[in-house]
Amino acid sequence: MFRISTKTLARTGALAVAVFATGSAFAHPGHPGSMMSFGAGFSHPFSGIDHLLAMLAVGLWAAQNKRSALWMLPLAFPLMMVVGALLAFNGLNLPSVETGIAASVAVLGLLIAFAVRLPLWASTAVVSVFAVFHGYAHGSELPHGSSAALYGAGFILATALLHATGLIVGVVAGKQMADRVVRIAGAGIAGVGAYLLTTA
Secondary structure, eight states, X not given: XXXXXXXXXXXXXHHHHHHHHHHHHTTOTTOTTHHHHHHHHHHGGGSOHHHHHHHXXXXXXXXXXXXXXXXXXXXXXXXXXXXXXXXXXXXXXXXXXXXXXXXXXXXXXXXXXXXXXXXXXXXXXXHHHHHHHHHHHHHXXXXXXXXXXXXXXXXXXXXXXXXXXXXXXXXXXXXXXXXXXXXXXXXXXXXXXXXXXXXX
């Protein structure tokens, strides 16, 4: 039976605390538009099926990889999303963003469907590259007049919650010997990604 180590739980808990602390630190109560900025950032990952599926997929794939991937992949994605968002905030051009996002859904779905387990450095690299595209898309859609820091804190928190959801589903499925269900879900995600690639 698969069990999460105490060290992994501690790291995951520290990540969750850090994410919530970031949101609190950027809140600036009383600042005009602060809740609007944070709310816009938080809602953005839920506004498109591409972002939603990719972020859930990261959690599912992390659960399949087990060990250090349980915390490394859900940590790497939001961190590299920040890098992508900063590129957008500073007006730097990143080509083929929509294609990169669609590819992330298709590739992550296939990795889950075939239960591919890569070395930690490789799986982290895959997730990080895709995260830059997602972060850039979030950053480029910053609402006029919004705070970049608040908006960023919002979409990072939403991302962390989606990762956690995928991770929990993957871990529970593994404990219940329902890995096939997760792989079928991965095939479905890959199918959506393939469709998105044809329209990107």
